[in-house]
Amino acid sequence: MKRKIIGSVLMMLLAAGFFYQVNDQEKVNPLGIAGQTEAEGGLLANNSINSKKVYLTFDDGPSDHTDEILDILKKNDVKATFFVIGKKTSTAKKQYQRIVLEGHTLAMHSYSHNYEQIYSSVEAFGKDLKELQQYLYNITEVKPFIxxxxxxxxxxxxxxxxxxxxYINRQGWLYFDWNALSGDALDFSVSAEKLNQNILKDVRRQKVSIVLMHDLHETKHTVEGLEKLIKTLKGEGYQILPITKNTKQVHHVSMSTVFENVPK
Ligand SMILES: [Zn+2]
Known part of the structure:
Protein backbone atom coordinates (compact mmCIF):
# COMPACT_ATOMS: atom_id res chain seq x y z
CA MET A 1 0.00 0.00 0.00
CA LYS A 2 2.78 2.40 1.06
CA ARG A 3 4.64 1.62 -2.15
CA LYS A 4 1.48 2.39 -4.09
CA ILE A 5 1.20 5.83 -2.45
CA ILE A 6 4.87 6.59 -3.17
CA GLY A 7 4.27 5.48 -6.74
CA SER A 8 1.29 7.80 -7.12
CA VAL A 9 3.20 10.74 -5.64
CA LEU A 10 6.05 10.08 -8.04
CA MET A 11 3.63 9.97 -10.98
CA MET A 12 2.10 13.29 -9.90
CA LEU A 13 5.51 14.91 -9.62
CA LEU A 14 6.47 13.63 -13.06
CA ALA A 15 3.21 14.91 -14.53
CA ALA A 16 3.76 18.31 -12.86
CA GLY A 17 7.26 18.46 -14.28
CA PHE A 18 5.98 17.62 -17.73
CA PHE A 19 3.25 20.25 -17.48
CA TYR A 20 5.79 22.85 -16.40
CA GLN A 21 7.93 22.11 -19.44
CA VAL A 22 5.02 22.38 -21.85
CA ASN A 23 3.93 25.60 -20.20
CA ASP A 24 7.40 27.01 -20.43
CA GLN A 25 7.44 26.43 -24.17
CA GLU A 26 4.07 28.09 -24.58
CA LYS A 27 5.39 31.13 -22.79
CA VAL A 28 8.41 31.21 -25.03
CA ASN A 29 6.75 30.71 -28.40
CA PRO A 30 4.64 33.87 -28.64
CA LEU A 31 7.86 35.86 -28.45
CA GLY A 32 9.00 34.41 -31.72
CA ILE A 33 11.55 32.21 -30.09
CA ALA A 34 11.93 28.58 -31.03
CA GLY A 35 10.38 26.05 -28.68
CA GLN A 36 13.68 24.67 -27.49
CA THR A 37 14.94 26.90 -24.69
CA GLU A 38 18.51 27.71 -23.93
CA ALA A 39 18.02 26.28 -20.45
CA GLU A 40 17.34 22.90 -21.99
CA GLY A 41 20.43 23.29 -24.11
CA GLY A 42 22.41 24.18 -21.01
CA LEU A 43 21.11 21.17 -19.13
CA LEU A 44 22.04 18.87 -21.97
CA ALA A 45 25.41 20.51 -22.25
CA ASN A 46 26.19 19.99 -18.59
CA ASN A 47 25.30 16.35 -18.79
CA SER A 48 27.17 15.63 -21.97
CA ILE A 49 30.88 15.29 -22.54
CA ASN A 50 31.18 18.79 -23.91
CA SER A 51 29.13 21.92 -24.47
CA LYS A 52 30.07 22.77 -28.04
CA LYS A 53 27.21 24.69 -29.60
CA VAL A 54 26.41 25.57 -33.18
CA TYR A 55 23.66 27.95 -34.31
CA LEU A 56 22.78 27.53 -37.97
CA THR A 57 21.41 30.77 -39.43
CA PHE A 58 19.92 31.49 -42.85
CA ASP A 59 19.78 35.05 -44.20
CA ASP A 60 17.71 36.67 -46.95
CA GLY A 61 14.88 34.15 -47.24
CA PRO A 62 12.27 33.04 -47.89
CA SER A 63 13.33 31.68 -51.25
CA ASP A 64 12.52 28.76 -53.50
CA HIS A 65 14.84 26.68 -51.27
CA THR A 66 13.20 27.46 -47.92
CA ASP A 67 10.89 24.45 -47.93
CA GLU A 68 13.76 22.14 -48.81
CA ILE A 69 15.86 23.60 -45.97
CA LEU A 70 12.93 23.13 -43.58
CA ASP A 71 12.46 19.54 -44.77
CA ILE A 72 16.13 18.74 -44.09
CA LEU A 73 16.02 20.36 -40.65
CA LYS A 74 12.84 18.44 -39.80
CA LYS A 75 14.22 15.13 -41.01
CA ASN A 76 17.35 15.62 -38.88
CA ASP A 77 15.47 17.01 -35.87
CA VAL A 78 17.37 20.29 -35.87
CA LYS A 79 16.11 23.83 -35.13
CA ALA A 80 17.70 26.83 -36.82
CA THR A 81 17.28 30.59 -37.16
CA PHE A 82 15.92 32.39 -40.23
CA PHE A 83 16.80 36.08 -40.65
CA VAL A 84 14.09 36.90 -43.15
CA ILE A 85 13.25 39.78 -45.43
CA GLY A 86 9.82 41.01 -46.59
CA LYS A 87 8.29 38.98 -49.39
CA LYS A 88 4.68 39.25 -50.47
CA THR A 89 4.02 36.00 -52.34
CA SER A 90 1.58 33.48 -50.90
CA THR A 91 4.40 30.90 -50.90
CA ALA A 92 6.57 33.20 -48.80
CA LYS A 93 3.71 33.77 -46.35
CA LYS A 94 3.34 30.01 -45.88
CA GLN A 95 7.09 29.71 -45.38
CA TYR A 96 7.16 32.33 -42.59
CA GLN A 97 4.39 30.36 -40.93
CA ARG A 98 6.17 27.05 -41.42
CA ILE A 99 9.35 28.46 -39.83
CA VAL A 100 7.35 29.34 -36.71
CA LEU A 101 5.18 26.22 -36.64
CA GLU A 102 8.17 23.91 -36.92
CA GLY A 103 9.89 25.50 -33.92
CA HIS A 104 12.60 27.57 -35.60
CA THR A 105 13.42 31.14 -34.67
CA LEU A 106 11.86 33.70 -37.00
CA ALA A 107 14.24 36.65 -36.92
CA MET A 108 14.40 39.97 -38.77
CA HIS A 109 16.91 41.02 -41.42
CA SER A 110 15.14 43.96 -43.12
CA TYR A 111 12.02 44.46 -45.18
CA SER A 112 13.65 45.77 -48.35
CA HIS A 113 17.25 44.52 -48.00
CA ASN A 114 18.11 47.67 -49.96
CA TYR A 115 21.36 48.86 -48.36
CA GLU A 116 21.17 52.38 -49.80
CA GLN A 117 17.66 52.85 -48.50
CA ILE A 118 17.95 51.33 -45.03
CA TYR A 119 21.34 52.83 -44.23
CA SER A 120 20.39 56.31 -45.52
CA SER A 121 19.28 57.35 -42.02
CA VAL A 122 18.31 55.84 -38.67
CA GLU A 123 14.75 56.96 -39.39
CA ALA A 124 14.61 55.05 -42.69
CA PHE A 125 16.28 52.08 -41.02
CA GLY A 126 13.70 52.03 -38.23
CA LYS A 127 10.78 52.44 -40.62
CA ASP A 128 11.94 49.45 -42.67
CA LEU A 129 12.30 47.23 -39.60
CA LYS A 130 9.01 48.23 -37.98
CA GLU A 131 7.30 47.45 -41.28
CA LEU A 132 8.93 44.00 -41.36
CA GLN A 133 8.06 43.26 -37.75
CA GLN A 134 4.42 44.23 -38.25
CA TYR A 135 4.23 42.30 -41.52
CA LEU A 136 5.61 39.13 -39.90
CA TYR A 137 3.29 39.58 -36.93
CA ASN A 138 0.24 39.85 -39.21
CA ILE A 139 1.19 36.58 -40.91
CA THR A 140 2.51 34.51 -38.00
CA GLU A 141 1.20 36.18 -34.82
CA VAL A 142 4.80 36.23 -33.69
CA LYS A 143 6.61 39.51 -33.10
CA PRO A 144 10.28 38.84 -33.82
CA PHE A 145 12.92 40.77 -31.90
CA ILE A 146 16.07 39.00 -32.94
CA TYR A 167 18.34 52.12 -32.35
CA ILE A 168 18.18 48.30 -32.09
CA ASN A 169 19.07 48.56 -28.44
CA ARG A 170 16.34 51.16 -27.75
CA GLN A 171 13.73 48.80 -29.18
CA GLY A 172 14.92 46.09 -26.81
CA TRP A 173 15.86 43.91 -29.78
CA LEU A 174 18.93 41.69 -29.91
CA TYR A 175 21.25 41.56 -32.89
CA PHE A 176 23.54 38.77 -33.94
CA ASP A 177 26.49 38.81 -36.28
CA TRP A 178 28.38 35.57 -36.95
CA ASN A 179 31.72 33.94 -36.22
CA ALA A 180 31.58 31.12 -38.77
CA LEU A 181 30.72 31.32 -42.43
CA SER A 182 30.65 29.27 -45.59
CA GLY A 183 31.03 32.17 -47.99
CA ASP A 184 28.00 30.86 -49.88
CA ALA A 185 26.85 34.31 -51.02
CA LEU A 186 30.31 35.48 -52.07
CA ASP A 187 30.67 32.94 -54.87
CA PHE A 188 27.65 30.86 -55.88
CA SER A 189 29.79 28.36 -57.78
CA VAL A 190 31.64 27.04 -54.70
CA SER A 191 30.81 23.35 -54.17
CA ALA A 192 28.72 22.09 -51.26
CA GLU A 193 31.72 20.18 -49.97
CA LYS A 194 33.93 23.28 -49.92
CA LEU A 195 31.22 25.38 -48.24
CA ASN A 196 30.98 22.80 -45.47
CA GLN A 197 34.77 22.70 -45.12
CA ASN A 198 34.77 26.48 -44.65
CA ILE A 199 32.13 26.24 -41.92
CA LEU A 200 33.82 23.34 -40.12
CA LYS A 201 37.17 25.11 -40.14
CA ASP A 202 35.61 28.00 -38.19
CA VAL A 203 33.41 25.85 -35.97
CA ARG A 204 36.18 23.52 -34.84
CA ARG A 205 38.26 26.32 -33.39
CA GLN A 206 35.64 27.67 -30.99
CA LYS A 207 33.10 26.45 -28.46
CA VAL A 208 30.13 28.46 -29.68
CA SER A 209 29.58 29.18 -33.35
CA ILE A 210 26.99 31.27 -35.11
CA VAL A 211 27.11 30.09 -38.70
CA LEU A 212 26.15 32.45 -41.51
CA MET A 213 24.47 30.82 -44.49
CA HIS A 214 21.98 32.12 -47.02
CA ASP A 215 18.52 31.12 -48.15
CA LEU A 216 18.67 32.58 -51.64
CA HIS A 217 17.65 31.25 -55.03
CA GLU A 218 21.36 31.22 -55.96
CA THR A 219 22.69 29.41 -52.87
CA LYS A 220 21.60 25.93 -53.89
CA HIS A 221 24.92 24.40 -52.85
CA THR A 222 24.17 25.39 -49.25
CA VAL A 223 21.02 23.27 -49.40
CA GLU A 224 22.89 20.47 -51.15
CA GLY A 225 25.46 20.27 -48.32
CA LEU A 226 23.13 20.91 -45.37
CA GLU A 227 22.32 17.35 -44.34
CA LYS A 228 25.96 16.31 -44.52
CA LEU A 229 26.92 19.35 -42.44
CA ILE A 230 24.35 18.50 -39.76
CA LYS A 231 25.46 14.85 -39.64
CA THR A 232 29.13 15.86 -39.36
CA LEU A 233 28.41 18.38 -36.59
CA LYS A 234 26.33 15.86 -34.65
CA GLY A 235 28.99 13.20 -35.16
CA GLU A 236 31.58 15.54 -33.66
CA GLY A 237 29.42 16.17 -30.59
CA TYR A 238 28.03 19.62 -31.35
CA GLN A 239 24.60 20.66 -30.13
CA ILE A 240 22.71 22.44 -32.88
CA LEU A 241 20.39 25.08 -31.43
CA PRO A 242 18.12 27.93 -32.55
CA ILE A 243 19.01 31.45 -31.38
CA THR A 244 16.92 32.56 -28.42
CA LYS A 245 16.93 35.58 -26.15
CA ASN A 246 19.42 33.77 -23.93
CA THR A 247 21.95 33.02 -26.66
CA LYS A 248 25.30 34.71 -26.15
CA GLN A 249 25.45 37.42 -28.76
CA VAL A 250 28.23 37.59 -31.31
CA HIS A 251 29.00 41.17 -32.35
CA HIS A 252 31.52 42.42 -34.87
CA VAL A 253 31.59 45.89 -33.29
CA SER A 254 32.70 46.27 -29.69
CA MET A 255 29.67 47.36 -27.64
CA SER A 256 31.83 49.51 -25.39
CA THR A 257 32.49 51.84 -28.34
CA VAL A 258 28.77 52.03 -29.24
CA PHE A 259 27.67 53.75 -26.05
CA GLU A 260 30.61 56.05 -25.41
CA ASN A 261 30.29 59.75 -26.29
CA VAL A 262 26.57 59.38 -27.06
CA PRO A 263 25.00 62.83 -27.43
CA LYS A 264 22.48 63.35 -24.64
ZN1 LIG B 1 21.36 39.80 -46.24
Whole structure:
Protein backbone atom coordinates (compact mmCIF):
# COMPACT_ATOMS: atom_id res chain seq x y z
CA MET A 1 0.00 0.00 0.00
CA LYS A 2 2.78 2.40 1.06
CA ARG A 3 4.64 1.62 -2.15
CA LYS A 4 1.48 2.39 -4.09
CA ILE A 5 1.20 5.83 -2.45
CA ILE A 6 4.87 6.59 -3.17
CA GLY A 7 4.27 5.48 -6.74
CA SER A 8 1.29 7.80 -7.12
CA VAL A 9 3.20 10.74 -5.64
CA LEU A 10 6.05 10.08 -8.04
CA MET A 11 3.63 9.97 -10.98
CA MET A 12 2.10 13.29 -9.90
CA LEU A 13 5.51 14.91 -9.62
CA LEU A 14 6.47 13.63 -13.06
CA ALA A 15 3.21 14.91 -14.53
CA ALA A 16 3.76 18.31 -12.86
CA GLY A 17 7.26 18.46 -14.28
CA PHE A 18 5.98 17.62 -17.73
CA PHE A 19 3.25 20.25 -17.48
CA TYR A 20 5.79 22.85 -16.40
CA GLN A 21 7.93 22.11 -19.44
CA VAL A 22 5.02 22.38 -21.85
CA ASN A 23 3.93 25.60 -20.20
CA ASP A 24 7.40 27.01 -20.43
CA GLN A 25 7.44 26.43 -24.17
CA GLU A 26 4.07 28.09 -24.58
CA LYS A 27 5.39 31.13 -22.79
CA VAL A 28 8.41 31.21 -25.03
CA ASN A 29 6.75 30.71 -28.40
CA PRO A 30 4.64 33.87 -28.64
CA LEU A 31 7.86 35.86 -28.45
CA GLY A 32 9.00 34.41 -31.72
CA ILE A 33 11.55 32.21 -30.09
CA ALA A 34 11.93 28.58 -31.03
CA GLY A 35 10.38 26.05 -28.68
CA GLN A 36 13.68 24.67 -27.49
CA THR A 37 14.94 26.90 -24.69
CA GLU A 38 18.51 27.71 -23.93
CA ALA A 39 18.02 26.28 -20.45
CA GLU A 40 17.34 22.90 -21.99
CA GLY A 41 20.43 23.29 -24.11
CA GLY A 42 22.41 24.18 -21.01
CA LEU A 43 21.11 21.17 -19.13
CA LEU A 44 22.04 18.87 -21.97
CA ALA A 45 25.41 20.51 -22.25
CA ASN A 46 26.19 19.99 -18.59
CA ASN A 47 25.30 16.35 -18.79
CA SER A 48 27.17 15.63 -21.97
CA ILE A 49 30.88 15.29 -22.54
CA ASN A 50 31.18 18.79 -23.91
CA SER A 51 29.13 21.92 -24.47
CA LYS A 52 30.07 22.77 -28.04
CA LYS A 53 27.21 24.69 -29.60
CA VAL A 54 26.41 25.57 -33.18
CA TYR A 55 23.66 27.95 -34.31
CA LEU A 56 22.78 27.53 -37.97
CA THR A 57 21.41 30.77 -39.43
CA PHE A 58 19.92 31.49 -42.85
CA ASP A 59 19.78 35.05 -44.20
CA ASP A 60 17.71 36.67 -46.95
CA GLY A 61 14.88 34.15 -47.24
CA PRO A 62 12.27 33.04 -47.89
CA SER A 63 13.33 31.68 -51.25
CA ASP A 64 12.52 28.76 -53.50
CA HIS A 65 14.84 26.68 -51.27
CA THR A 66 13.20 27.46 -47.92
CA ASP A 67 10.89 24.45 -47.93
CA GLU A 68 13.76 22.14 -48.81
CA ILE A 69 15.86 23.60 -45.97
CA LEU A 70 12.93 23.13 -43.58
CA ASP A 71 12.46 19.54 -44.77
CA ILE A 72 16.13 18.74 -44.09
CA LEU A 73 16.02 20.36 -40.65
CA LYS A 74 12.84 18.44 -39.80
CA LYS A 75 14.22 15.13 -41.01
CA ASN A 76 17.35 15.62 -38.88
CA ASP A 77 15.47 17.01 -35.87
CA VAL A 78 17.37 20.29 -35.87
CA LYS A 79 16.11 23.83 -35.13
CA ALA A 80 17.70 26.83 -36.82
CA THR A 81 17.28 30.59 -37.16
CA PHE A 82 15.92 32.39 -40.23
CA PHE A 83 16.80 36.08 -40.65
CA VAL A 84 14.09 36.90 -43.15
CA ILE A 85 13.25 39.78 -45.43
CA GLY A 86 9.82 41.01 -46.59
CA LYS A 87 8.29 38.98 -49.39
CA LYS A 88 4.68 39.25 -50.47
CA THR A 89 4.02 36.00 -52.34
CA SER A 90 1.58 33.48 -50.90
CA THR A 91 4.40 30.90 -50.90
CA ALA A 92 6.57 33.20 -48.80
CA LYS A 93 3.71 33.77 -46.35
CA LYS A 94 3.34 30.01 -45.88
CA GLN A 95 7.09 29.71 -45.38
CA TYR A 96 7.16 32.33 -42.59
CA GLN A 97 4.39 30.36 -40.93
CA ARG A 98 6.17 27.05 -41.42
CA ILE A 99 9.35 28.46 -39.83
CA VAL A 100 7.35 29.34 -36.71
CA LEU A 101 5.18 26.22 -36.64
CA GLU A 102 8.17 23.91 -36.92
CA GLY A 103 9.89 25.50 -33.92
CA HIS A 104 12.60 27.57 -35.60
CA THR A 105 13.42 31.14 -34.67
CA LEU A 106 11.86 33.70 -37.00
CA ALA A 107 14.24 36.65 -36.92
CA MET A 108 14.40 39.97 -38.77
CA HIS A 109 16.91 41.02 -41.42
CA SER A 110 15.14 43.96 -43.12
CA TYR A 111 12.02 44.46 -45.18
CA SER A 112 13.65 45.77 -48.35
CA HIS A 113 17.25 44.52 -48.00
CA ASN A 114 18.11 47.67 -49.96
CA TYR A 115 21.36 48.86 -48.36
CA GLU A 116 21.17 52.38 -49.80
CA GLN A 117 17.66 52.85 -48.50
CA ILE A 118 17.95 51.33 -45.03
CA TYR A 119 21.34 52.83 -44.23
CA SER A 120 20.39 56.31 -45.52
CA SER A 121 19.28 57.35 -42.02
CA VAL A 122 18.31 55.84 -38.67
CA GLU A 123 14.75 56.96 -39.39
CA ALA A 124 14.61 55.05 -42.69
CA PHE A 125 16.28 52.08 -41.02
CA GLY A 126 13.70 52.03 -38.23
CA LYS A 127 10.78 52.44 -40.62
CA ASP A 128 11.94 49.45 -42.67
CA LEU A 129 12.30 47.23 -39.60
CA LYS A 130 9.01 48.23 -37.98
CA GLU A 131 7.30 47.45 -41.28
CA LEU A 132 8.93 44.00 -41.36
CA GLN A 133 8.06 43.26 -37.75
CA GLN A 134 4.42 44.23 -38.25
CA TYR A 135 4.23 42.30 -41.52
CA LEU A 136 5.61 39.13 -39.90
CA TYR A 137 3.29 39.58 -36.93
CA ASN A 138 0.24 39.85 -39.21
CA ILE A 139 1.19 36.58 -40.91
CA THR A 140 2.51 34.51 -38.00
CA GLU A 141 1.20 36.18 -34.82
CA VAL A 142 4.80 36.23 -33.69
CA LYS A 143 6.61 39.51 -33.10
CA PRO A 144 10.28 38.84 -33.82
CA PHE A 145 12.92 40.77 -31.90
CA ILE A 146 16.07 39.00 -32.94
CA UNK A 147 17.85 40.84 -35.70
CA UNK A 148 20.81 40.75 -38.08
CA UNK A 149 22.10 43.80 -39.96
CA UNK A 150 22.22 43.37 -43.73
CA UNK A 151 25.95 43.03 -44.33
CA UNK A 152 26.49 42.47 -40.60
CA UNK A 153 27.24 45.24 -38.12
CA UNK A 154 30.70 45.49 -39.70
CA UNK A 155 29.30 46.44 -43.14
CA UNK A 156 30.83 49.42 -44.89
CA UNK A 157 27.57 50.79 -46.36
CA UNK A 158 26.16 52.22 -43.16
CA UNK A 159 29.09 54.55 -42.59
CA UNK A 160 28.88 54.80 -38.82
CA UNK A 161 26.91 51.78 -37.63
CA UNK A 162 26.73 52.92 -34.01
CA UNK A 163 23.50 54.98 -34.24
CA UNK A 164 21.84 51.97 -35.87
CA UNK A 165 23.04 49.69 -33.09
CA UNK A 166 21.70 52.15 -30.53
CA TYR A 167 18.34 52.12 -32.35
CA ILE A 168 18.18 48.30 -32.09
CA ASN A 169 19.07 48.56 -28.44
CA ARG A 170 16.34 51.16 -27.75
CA GLN A 171 13.73 48.80 -29.18
CA GLY A 172 14.92 46.09 -26.81
CA TRP A 173 15.86 43.91 -29.78
CA LEU A 174 18.93 41.69 -29.91
CA TYR A 175 21.25 41.56 -32.89
CA PHE A 176 23.54 38.77 -33.94
CA ASP A 177 26.49 38.81 -36.28
CA TRP A 178 28.38 35.57 -36.95
CA ASN A 179 31.72 33.94 -36.22
CA ALA A 180 31.58 31.12 -38.77
CA LEU A 181 30.72 31.32 -42.43
CA SER A 182 30.65 29.27 -45.59
CA GLY A 183 31.03 32.17 -47.99
CA ASP A 184 28.00 30.86 -49.88
CA ALA A 185 26.85 34.31 -51.02
CA LEU A 186 30.31 35.48 -52.07
CA ASP A 187 30.67 32.94 -54.87
CA PHE A 188 27.65 30.86 -55.88
CA SER A 189 29.79 28.36 -57.78
CA VAL A 190 31.64 27.04 -54.70
CA SER A 191 30.81 23.35 -54.17
CA ALA A 192 28.72 22.09 -51.26
CA GLU A 193 31.72 20.18 -49.97
CA LYS A 194 33.93 23.28 -49.92
CA LEU A 195 31.22 25.38 -48.24
CA ASN A 196 30.98 22.80 -45.47
CA GLN A 197 34.77 22.70 -45.12
CA ASN A 198 34.77 26.48 -44.65
CA ILE A 199 32.13 26.24 -41.92
CA LEU A 200 33.82 23.34 -40.12
CA LYS A 201 37.17 25.11 -40.14
CA ASP A 202 35.61 28.00 -38.19
CA VAL A 203 33.41 25.85 -35.97
CA ARG A 204 36.18 23.52 -34.84
CA ARG A 205 38.26 26.32 -33.39
CA GLN A 206 35.64 27.67 -30.99
CA LYS A 207 33.10 26.45 -28.46
CA VAL A 208 30.13 28.46 -29.68
CA SER A 209 29.58 29.18 -33.35
CA ILE A 210 26.99 31.27 -35.11
CA VAL A 211 27.11 30.09 -38.70
CA LEU A 212 26.15 32.45 -41.51
CA MET A 213 24.47 30.82 -44.49
CA HIS A 214 21.98 32.12 -47.02
CA ASP A 215 18.52 31.12 -48.15
CA LEU A 216 18.67 32.58 -51.64
CA HIS A 217 17.65 31.25 -55.03
CA GLU A 218 21.36 31.22 -55.96
CA THR A 219 22.69 29.41 -52.87
CA LYS A 220 21.60 25.93 -53.89
CA HIS A 221 24.92 24.40 -52.85
CA THR A 222 24.17 25.39 -49.25
CA VAL A 223 21.02 23.27 -49.40
CA GLU A 224 22.89 20.47 -51.15
CA GLY A 225 25.46 20.27 -48.32
CA LEU A 226 23.13 20.91 -45.37
CA GLU A 227 22.32 17.35 -44.34
CA LYS A 228 25.96 16.31 -44.52
CA LEU A 229 26.92 19.35 -42.44
CA ILE A 230 24.35 18.50 -39.76
CA LYS A 231 25.46 14.85 -39.64
CA THR A 232 29.13 15.86 -39.36
CA LEU A 233 28.41 18.38 -36.59
CA LYS A 234 26.33 15.86 -34.65
CA GLY A 235 28.99 13.20 -35.16
CA GLU A 236 31.58 15.54 -33.66
CA GLY A 237 29.42 16.17 -30.59
CA TYR A 238 28.03 19.62 -31.35
CA GLN A 239 24.60 20.66 -30.13
CA ILE A 240 22.71 22.44 -32.88
CA LEU A 241 20.39 25.08 -31.43
CA PRO A 242 18.12 27.93 -32.55
CA ILE A 243 19.01 31.45 -31.38
CA THR A 244 16.92 32.56 -28.42
CA LYS A 245 16.93 35.58 -26.15
CA ASN A 246 19.42 33.77 -23.93
CA THR A 247 21.95 33.02 -26.66
CA LYS A 248 25.30 34.71 -26.15
CA GLN A 249 25.45 37.42 -28.76
CA VAL A 250 28.23 37.59 -31.31
CA HIS A 251 29.00 41.17 -32.35
CA HIS A 252 31.52 42.42 -34.87
CA VAL A 253 31.59 45.89 -33.29
CA SER A 254 32.70 46.27 -29.69
CA MET A 255 29.67 47.36 -27.64
CA SER A 256 31.83 49.51 -25.39
CA THR A 257 32.49 51.84 -28.34
CA VAL A 258 28.77 52.03 -29.24
CA PHE A 259 27.67 53.75 -26.05
CA GLU A 260 30.61 56.05 -25.41
CA ASN A 261 30.29 59.75 -26.29
CA VAL A 262 26.57 59.38 -27.06
CA PRO A 263 25.00 62.83 -27.43
CA LYS A 264 22.48 63.35 -24.64
ZN1 LIG B 1 21.36 39.80 -46.24
Missing amino acids: YRFPGGSSNTCAGDIKPYIR
